[in-house]
Amino acid sequence: MPELPEVETIVRGLRAHVEGRILRRAELRAPDLYRTGSERMSRLAGARIERIERMGKAIRISAVPPGGAARKALVVHLGMTGKLVVPRAGNDPLVLRGDAESGSARTRAQVLGQVDKHRHGRLVFSDGTEVWYVDPRRFGYFYLGDEEGVRERLNIGLDPFEIKPRALREKLAGRTAPVKSLLLNQNFVAGLGNIYVDETLFAARIHPLTPAGELVDRAGDLLTCARRVLRRAIRFGGTTLRDYRKHDGGTGSYQHKLSVYGRDGEPCPRCGAAVDRIVITARSTHFCPECQRR
DNA sequence: AGCTTCGCCTGCTTGC
DNA sequence: TGCAAGCAGGCGAAGC
Numbered sequence: 178m179p180e181l182p183e184v185e186t187i188v189r190g191l192r193a194h195v196e197g198r199i200l201r202r203a204e205l206r207a208p209d210l211y212r213t214g215s216e217r218m219s220r221l222a223g224a225r226i227e228r229i230e231r232m233g234k235a236i237r238i239s240a241v242p243p244g245g246a247a248r249k250a251l252v253v254h255l256g257m258t259g260k261l262v263v264p265r266a267g268n269d270p271l272v273l274r275g276d277a278e279s280g281s282a283r284t285r286a287q288v289l290g291q292v293d294k295h296r297h298g299r300l301v302f303s304d305g306t307e308v309w310y311v312d313p314r315r316f317g318y319f320y321l322g323d324e325e326g327v328r329e330r331l332n333i334g335l336d337p338f339e340i341k342p343r344a345l346r347e348k349l350a351g352r353t354a355p356v357k358s359l360l361l362n363q364n365f366v367a368g369l370g371n372i373y374v375d376e377t378l379f380a381a382r383i384h385p386l387t388p389a390g391e392l393v394d395r396a397g398d399l400l401t402c403a404r405r406v407l408r409r410a411i412r413f414g415g416t417t418l419r420d421y422r423k424h425d426g427g428t429g430s431y432q433h434k435l436s437v438y439g440r441d442g443e444p445c446p447r448c449g450a451a452v453d454r455i456v457i458t459a460r461s462t463h464f465c466p467e468c469q470r471r
Numbered sequence: 472a473g474c475t476t477c478g479c480c481t482g483c484t485t486g487c
Numbered sequence: 488t489g490c491a492a493g494c495a496g497g498c499g500a501a502g503c
Contacts, residue, residue: 256498258482314479332499361498370497371496460496
């Protein structure tokens, strides 16, 4: 479930491993993971990686092909269970470290087997550095295309750190969908997923079923809360519930800081009332029925 | 156009 | 113990 804080953590961790390096080879063994309209990654052989950045929940890698062709963007979306990891020498994936920390009973051989089975893609750099894409559930995607306009082509809106309060106010106006649903829409606001929408709405004391259009006057507050929650989650390296791992296989620790997500039945950290769980547009939604009144 | 539902995919959990 | 059903969820496509 890599959302903005998890992806930001991964990007920061990968930066020193990829920026400025030359790609010897880029491959995707599972071509069904290419998003519609994507070029094949083999085209990136010889390209120089200029930057790696987060774009909503996706990772954008800017590459300059040899011979002065137009700059390319390789966009990697991790879906739910995707990981980008840097293996150590001898193909010993540091993914192991995270599993050891989480107390997994699986043996080293089992973990290695799983990694191998689900390793769908790979970047190989001229200095021998590798970055592996591992994704058991295959919900992620790869997209390679011209960098110019890639964000629009992939329908990725501005994230809470980029969008201006006034712009959010205008986007909320007239919308009748529950705020929870709208905040999950990556074109509306990018970066938030189920966990951080619930945490943001709790911080802002907004009921998740509130029609978005009723929140025009609270747009600034909503944004402030989202930024605060996300910044803090980044500081803790993101939330590891099960699958999420940092680039070095380590886990995040924000799961220990969650106020409502996954805590149904437990006392609200603010008022003590039992946290409730409902389903909104097929997403489990956690909130405090006392603090977040409609 | 806006909103909702469905289906993709696989591993873990739950219930019989 | 074994098996099937249920569930998790980001997101695009389809449907209303």
